Amino acid sequence: MNKVLFFAHLRDVVGAEFLSLDAAGKTVAQLKSELCEKYDLPRMETVMTAINEEFSSNDEVIHEGDEVAFIPPVSGG
Amino acid sequence: MNKVLFFAHLRDVVGAEFLSLDAAGKTVAQLKSELCEKYDLPRMETVMTAINEEFSSNDEVIHEGDEVAFIPPVSGG
Amino acid sequence: MNERYSRQVLFPGIGKEGQEKIRGKHVLIIGAGALGSGSAEVLTRAGVGRITIVDRDYVEESNLQRQQLYTEEDVLGKLPKAAAAEKRLRAINSDVEIRAIIGDATPELLEELAAGIDLMMDATDNFETRMVMNDVSQKYKIPWIYGACVGSYGMSFSIIPGKTPCLNCLLRTIPLQGMTCDTGGIISPAVQMVIAHQTAEALKMLVEDWESVRTTFVSFDLWRNQYTSLKMSKAKFAGCLSCGEERTYPYLDHENRTKTTVLCGRDTVQIRPSNQGEVSLEKLAGQLGSLGYQVKGNPYLLSVEMGPERMVIFQDGRALIHGTKDLTHAKSIYQRILG
């Protein structure tokens, strides 16, 4: 299983701080598009992804037990 | 073994962010007084102690693998 | 050493030598909103030799809740932010040479200013300007510090040319419709938290303590009690057009820039964003509606009342701002909503 964390407005859309789901073997891009469909998440293509607190690109493969976090960059200032 | 972390000026006195030492079976108070003697640490009686990121009193017993942190309260403002 | 900086000189990370280095430096701050006014105040108090601050807006009532250099008098006087900031900064520290530039942070302006700048502070409210800063940073080898916030959420990352990944490595493209303070709201503690991180990194760079500069990407949510720092060692993208081997500095190029045009005789400005792409008009309408904006629309466009102006947004991100001929003002309105 994988713990998937959502930050900022993504958390509001999903309705939870994290989800437990099985993402092992999937790429970050695959997980993003699945979540996009299920939760209607906005603008996932530019959301930063971390696996185990380390920045990861869209083609990184997720392993069993990895913690995935989605961190949307914001532009306010 | 135990990882023992030092914050603020304690880190300067010890000369390292953390030490690896064997503190299993000792109380927080015992570890404090041993470190006090060895490193001439100032005012350890009012330094806050955390075991595994949880506040701990002076008579708490440290277990194998516990991470201990010393966090000195400061008064500046 | 001046008594003024005595408490800072006492701090071992700075010391007398560090204070003299700070005194010799020139910092460019892009934006004089919440982050810009806060960073400018910290750096002015710290005794930076020269500070140049660029902003295109004037002080409005809704700024006072979080923009720390401004008062009610500045709102009444409709002062440009850069001018109001300069006035207050001089009263705080007459040792510091302050230069205020009232205008848009275009690539031309930033390239012109680049010579002699030691550090750029990000205090803008949109990604387009950040990408321009990012390219200028790489081209002229000037570090810059990204910072942004919305609601109780914020983030910061230090970018050092030749050493760290750059913003274009992380984002690869300008996010369309990033959250802004005008769409997600903002509380001032989140602003303060970003400023704390940005200015701590600034001081490290100004005293040239490169070892201490944070290498992680920090993000936090103060309302939800979250704080994370991400390792960025894998973030550098070899094919990056801003910092890679085949770099072209795409955001300094006229083609990749938001185009603003006054539509003849119509008191209207047309905005054509650099990152053309599908805008979800339906979602945007729902979002703006729930924020209290008056919104009308059909599947092809959305019309939003914004005070004296009216903005019409099309599916491809293009917009018309009715009720103004001022290009900079129109762009500012657009970026407030679409980031």
Add this chain to the structure above:
Amino acid sequence: MNERYSRQVLFPGIGKEGQEKIRGKHVLIIGAGALGSGSAEVLTRAGVGRITIVDRDYVEESNLQRQQLYTEEDVLGKLPKAAAAEKRLRAINSDVEIRAIIGDATPELLEELAAGIDLMMDATDNFETRMVMNDVSQKYKIPWIYGACVGSYGMSFSIIPGKTPCLNCLLRTIPLQGMTCDTGGIISPAVQMVIAHQTAEALKMLVEDWESVRTTFVSFDLWRNQYTSLKMSKAKFAGCLSCGEERTYPYLDHENRTKTTVLCGRDTVQIRPSNQGEVSLEKLAGQLGSLGYQVKGNPYLLSVEMGPERMVIFQDGRALIHGTKDLTHAKSIYQRILG
């Protein structure tokens, strides 16, 4: 709703209802130094109904590096901090009822002020006053938010009577010789970071979002890139004299208080701290010497030149401040060095 607070009302954690609650509240800020001026500015901008701020010092040149409400003019005018703060806060937001009290935050004063106060912000520079705040908090059931910083290091903890542990649970006794900004230096980003945490918690409490209030003890070091938050569920001490069942509110008692006395005809004030105990004169001499103070001593006492005054410290923590008859000023000098 006022346009002024529109961006804060947009934030879902506050909203219109929250803004009205903020408007109805009265916050007491103890201290108008770095933390106090920062917190006061954030809360004034946020539109708190009434703010009372207490401080005993006047604005000095060495304050300008980090104390955000003050200017060079305030230094020249030797204005009391509370008065200078009031002037600036009024210019920022004339909606807020500001009351400035120039004086020492004694137990008598705080007990007198307690009625009608919804929240106390800690912005003092010593543990003795914090312990008084802590007892007042427990006795009158007023939450307070501890905050402190030295160098690039800082911390914050929210204390809610009947719910969280109190400061006396954590410390059990007043730390003698805590680090202060006069002995360890301070950089302003560390101040901003504490303010960010304290004021975020303040807003949560003012809108009565008790679920979101942080329950952990936060500490950080911005120069060393550290951030920790400690769970505090085990910190409540049943035998605590401030919040336990057999409570006596020891710090409201005259016996447990620093005593100041003018020594007749000698232009000298004697300070007798509440927490009598061994002071390591040798260490203190080394520390003060390395900070540039002129120090002379023998095994029984230490003499330190401090501008126009001279302080003589004895092994038991007692001190004589030569060159003044002003009790409050003398205590302020003492606590700057001994915390």
